[in-house]
Amino acid sequence: MQDYLDNLITYIFNIGTDRFVRVFWFFIIFEGVRYYIIDMFVLLCWKIKGYFQRDKFVVAKKSLWKEQPLISIIIPGKNEGEHIYKLAISLKEQTYQNFEIIVIDDGSDDLTPIIGANLKNLGYINMFIRNEVRGGKASAANLGMRYAKGKYIIHLDADCSYDRDAIENILIPFYRYENIGAVGGNVQVRNYDKSICTRLQAIEYANSISIGRIVNSELGILRIISGAFGAFRRDILDRLGSWDIGPGLDGDITVKIRKLGYRIKFAPDAVCQTSVPDTFTKLKKQRLRWDKSLIRFRVRKHKDVMFPNKNFRFSNFFSFAENITYNLILNAKWYVYIMDIIFNITSMIQIVFGLNIIIYTISNILKYILFSMFRSRKNAPITYFIPYLPLMVIYYGYFLRIVRTRAYLQEIFFRASYDDSWNPQKSSKYAKLLRI
Amino acid sequence: MEKNRLFKKITPLLKIDSAVIEFEKLNFKKINVNKVWHIEQLIGYDAIILDASNLEFARYFINTIRSHHNTEYYLKPLFIYKPHPLLDIDLHNMYDGEYTSEKDLPEMKQIVWDIFLKTTEIEDVLSLSYEAQIIKRVLNYFYTRGINEIYCTKSTFSNYGYVYPMLNAILKEDGESKGLDLLEWAEQEGLITGKFHERIYLCNKCSGGFLSFREVCPSCHSSDSNTEDLVHHFPCAYIGPMSDFEDQYENELNCPKCNKNLRHIGVDYDKPSVIHHCNQCKADFQDLLVHAKCICCGVDTEVQFLIPKKVKKYEIMKKGKLAAISGILASESQKIIPNMIRFDTFKIMLQHEIYKVKYYKESALLLSGIHLNNLYELQQKIGRHAYDRLIHDLLTEVKNMLKSIDLVSIDNDDTLFITVLDADIQETNDILLKIKTLFTVLIYDNFKKFEVDIKVATIDITTDNNIEDYIKLLKKEL
Ligand SMILES: [Zn+2]
Numbered sequence: 001m002q003d004y005l006d007n008l009i010t011y012i013f014n015i016g017t018d019r020f021v022r023v024f025w026f027f028i029i030f031e032g033v034r035y036y037i038i039d040m041f042v043l044l045c046w047k048i049k050g051y052f053q054r055d056k057f058v059v060a061k062k063s064l065w066k067e068q069p070l071i072s073i074i075i076p077g078k079n080e081g082e083h084i085y086k087l088a089i090s091l092k093e094q095t096y097q098n099f100e101i102i103v104i105d106d107g108s109d110d111l112t113p114i115i116g117a118n119l120k121n122l123g124y125i126n127m128f129i130r131n132e133v134r135g136g137k138a139s140a141a142n143l144g145m146r147y148a149k150g151k152y153i154i155h156l157d158a159d160c161s162y163d164r165d166a167i168e169n170i171l172i173p174f175y176r177y178e179n180i181g182a183v184g185g186n187v188q189v190r191n192y193d194k195s196i197c198t199r200l201q202a203i204e205y206a207n208s209i210s211i212g213r214i215v216n217s218e219l220g221i222l223r224i225i226s227g228a229f230g231a232f233r234r235d236i237l238d239r240l241g242s243w244d245i246g247p248g249l250d251g252d253i254t255v256k257i258r259k260l261g262y263r264i265k266f267a268p269d270a271v272c273q274t275s276v277p278d279t280f281t282k283l284k285k286q287r288l289r290w291d292k293s294l295i296r297f298r299v300r301k302h303k304d305v306m307f308p309n310k311n312f313r314f315s316n317f318f319s320f321a322e323n324i325t326y327n328l329i330l331n332a333k334w335y336v337y338i339m340d341i342i343f344n345i346t347s348m349i350q351i352v353f354g355l356n357i358i359i360y361t362i363s364n365i366l367k368y369i370l371f372s373m374f375r376s377r378k379n380a381p382i383t384y385f386i387p388y389l390p391l392m393v394i395y396y397g398y399f400l401r402i403v404r405t406r407a408y409l410q411e412i413f414f415r416a417s418y419d420d421s422w423n424p425q426k427s428s429k430y431a432k433l434l435r436i
Numbered sequence: 437m438e439k440n441r442l443f444k445k446i447t448p449l450l451k452i453d454s455a456v457i458e459f460e461k462l463n464f465k466k467i468n469v470n471k472v473w474h475i476e477q478l479i480g481y482d483a484i485i486l487d488a489s490n491l492e493f494a495r496y497f498i499n500t501i502r503s504h505h506n507t508e509y510y511l512k513p514l515f516i517y518k519p520h521p522l523l524d525i526d527l528h529n530m531y532d533g534e535y536t537s538e539k540d541l542p543e544m545k546q547i548v549w550d551i552f553l554k555t556t557e558i559e560d561v562l563s564l565s566y567e568a569q570i571i572k573r574v575l576n577y578f579y580t581r582g583i584n585e586i587y588c589t590k591s592t593f594s595n596y597g598y599v600y601p602m603l604n605a606i607l608k609e610d611g612e613s614k615g616l617d618l619l620e621w622a623e624q625e626g627l628i629t630g631k632f633h634e635r636i637y638l639c640n641k642c643s644g645g646f647l648s649f650r651e652v653c654p655s656c657h658s659s660d661s662n663t664e665d666l667v668h669h670f671p672c673a674y675i676g677p678m679s680d681f682e683d684q685y686e687n688e689l690n691c692p693k694c695n696k697n698l699r700h701i702g703v704d705y706d707k708p709s710v711i712h713h714c715n716q717c718k719a720d721f722q723d724l725l726v727h728a729k730c731i732c733c734g735v736d737t738e739v740q741f742l743i744p745k746k747v748k749k750y751e752i753m754k755k756g757k758l759a760a761i762s763g764i765l766a767s768e769s770q771k772i773i774p775n776m777i778r779f780d781t782f783k784i785m786l787q788h789e790i791y792k793v794k795y796y797k798e799s800a801l802l803l804s805g806i807h808l809n810n811l812y813e814l815q816q817k818i819g820r821h822a823y824d825r826l827i828h829d830l831l832t833e834v835k836n837m838l839k840s841i842d843l844v845s846i847d848n849d850d851t852l853f854i855t856v857l858d859a860d861i862q863e864t865n866d867i868l869l870k871i872k873t874l875f876t877v878l879i880y881d882n883f884k885k886f887e888v889d890i891k892v893a894t895i896d897i898t899t900d901n902n903i904e905d906y907i908k909l910l911k912k913e914l
Pocket residue numbers: 653654655656657658714715716717718719
């Protein structure tokens with residue numbers, strides 16, 4: 001061990017630029033540029049712009065309050081009775097109150113129907129519709145849409161909780177910017193202190209959602225609105241026939257809205273807290289489902305945005321290209337990198353891996369501290385998460401990457417998402433047949 | 437209380453017929469349709485032979501004499517002559533036999549003598565409660581007839597659909613359905629014992645049993661609504677009522693989202709649920725409320741607020757027969773809530789506490805009151821039955837909040853009385869406020885946001901004033 005450390009230190013002090021680039025090309029070229037330099041630059045621009053245009057924000061807020069449009073909050077779900085109760089009561093605390101709550105019970109087999117009917121009788125929710133037979137998340141949301149009367153639709157998950165001003169803040173972008181089709185809320189991890197697994201996810205969410213989506217939103221390439229918290233213009237959803245079969249319907253609807261030429265914005269101050277899987281096994285299952293949808297929706301269903309046609313828009317192309325590059329292609333490239341290191345730098349392999357972990361950890365810490373300045377609302381102090389940052393190398397670099405690879409392979413070769421029990425068989429069968 | 441009677445009353449004519457049959461020292465007075473009678477004119481006759489060919493007249497006559505309060509009339513032997521075929525249905529056991537010709541007279545004589553003998557055994561007790569008096573009349577009648585069972589029959593002539601002989605006739609003016617409570621009371625007293633026959637639901641305003649059940653809109657309570665299947669088109673996940681898919685011109689179903697034809701249920705679409713649309717207020721909903729409209733008084737209530745009652749067939753117990761002979765030993769009628777002290781008992785116990793405080797001077801005694809000012813409005817809405825249950829629940833909640841030595845009771849005016857030993861006023865007021873909040877919330881949440889008006893007060897009991905004075909004093913504060 002002593003020898004190893006000596007070697008490592010000697011290596012670090014003697015490494016030249018050429019050598020460094022040769023060994024860490026992957027980090028420097030892809031991740032360094034995309035996730036540090038561009039992000040940092042965009043965040044700074046965003047802050048500065050926000051400062052100089054703060055009067056526009058005030059005007060937007062005023063026009064929202066002047067109009068006070070009716071909002072339809074739709075909450076689809078199965079066996080969510082107890083959550084719905086808490087959620088409905090907490091929504092009474094929202095600063096913005098002109099909303100109707102529509103709960104769709106997608107074939108629950110527990111006490112949800114009774115709880116729902118009671119909440120309706122007590123006036124906590126406006127509508128409770130139950131499907132005796134499960135139809136899947138998309139159809140449940142669509143059913144809510146069918147009876148929604150609001151000008152904007154807000155899609156919520158029953159098991160999440162929302163900041164008091166969350167509804168107000170997710171609506172403001174519609175009044176702040178032109179041509180907004182949908183706005184995504186900021187999703188944070190509520191159960192971050194439950195286990196190592198949830199802590200790592202909290203860091204991941206902070207990076208990829210709280211920060212990543214500000215950047216994507218600013219670059220105009222935001223391509224997903226979390227199902228847990230999203231606001232949509234109702235007329236646009238009507239035009240699109242609302243949601244298509246999932247999984248991945250959150251991303252799908254966003255792409256469809258983009259294809260119509262509308263912009264998607266991220267509202268970092270519209271905060272929602274969600275519970276994430278607390279074991280790696282559960283997390284693996286969730287991510288396999290999410291990652292499959294990249295192939296199913298980006299690469300298959302919406303491949304047309306990559307090609308010049310009448311619906312072509314550069315921003316859509318860029319959004320897709322970025323997504324596919326950074327997920328699918330880079331994922332493959334990473335294996336090339338590993339092979340490169342294993343075969344070409346065989347003698348130094350242990351040293352290189354050690355150094356790899358050090359570099360990533362240092363950069364993660366730096367990034368975490370730097371970007372914390374841009375996160376308006378944090379669930380725990382920065383110092384709480386710092387001890388876990390070294391683990392992120394394993395979590396990001398290995399765990400998530402391997403899960404992703406497996407999902408891609410399963411979906412590319414077997415269209416595995418169509419067999420996912422997340423949708424009822426009746427819907428999946430049809431989706432597979434129609435290749436959607 | 438307005439009532440829509442289902443039968444007509446006949447106004448008696450003024451002519452008197454005096455056909456009388458005499459047989460072995462007994463005289464049978466014949467009463468005919470169209471021949472008028474006056475009830476006093478029946479005095480002195482041993483028995484009556486009623487021409488029952490006219491159903492309405494027969495019913496009127498029988499009900500009139502049987503509901504009379506004087507034993508001279510309501511126990512009088514009565515035979516019918518030329519009975520209408522439908523007569524027996526609701527006048528079962530209200531007459532003593534049929535007269536066809538003079539050859540029946542020896543048998544009738546025997547019946548009349550039996551009744552006379554038994555009638556002499558009957559003791560008339562006047563100082564009875566209202567319930568006891570009515571039940572005693574019923575028992576008297578059955579005793580003199582040697583009948584042991586009180587059977588009910590289905591009948592549209594009763595406003596709750598069933599007729600008990602004697603009881604319905606007596607109660608006509610006071611509301612027949614009260615009879616069920618009276619029978620229940622008599623059963624509790626051990627006079628009769630019942631066997632379940634049927635469960636019925638009664639209007640909580642007029643106790644009528646003729647109800648029209650309809651499914652109504654939960655928001656505006658209109659019954660003008662349409663029901664449609666919800667259709668889920670699998671390929672595009674569209675879901676909406678059947679009418680969204682119906683094509684005006686062609687007789688086929690098309691999906692409004694993807695324009696495809698619906699082909700085969702279970703394959704490309706299904707019907708996961710149904711939805712109702714109110715034509716009055718345009719609401720869409722799945723939870724149809726079931727309301728019952730009372731045909732008698734027109735009140736429209738949720739079925740959960742109807743009064744459930746059991747209709748039973750009763751057998752008269754030994755105690756019941758004795759009651760006919762000797763009068764009834766009835767418990768005093770008062771608001772009785774299980775596990776709670778009755779108000780008169782409470783007063784006695786309070787008096788006792790006051791003596792203790794006065795003589796031993798070691799403990800302080802407070803008397804608190806909680807008056808539920810507008811609770812009677814709720815009673816009108818939800819009916820007596822649900823109301824009694826509510827009072828019981830409220831009292832239980834109060835008991836749970838107090839020390840076990842504290843006494844709780846309620847008077848007939850919705851005022852709860854609580855004695856508090858060894859506590860200061862501040863402490864007591866805190867508890868009272870807690871109770872007040874609890875009641876308000878409980879009632880608000882459970883009874884459609886009914887806002888109950890609650891007053892609380894506490895008085896210090898120091899001197900040996902009369903107990904009634906203390907209660908008056910406290911009620912003034914409320
Ligand atoms: Zn209605």
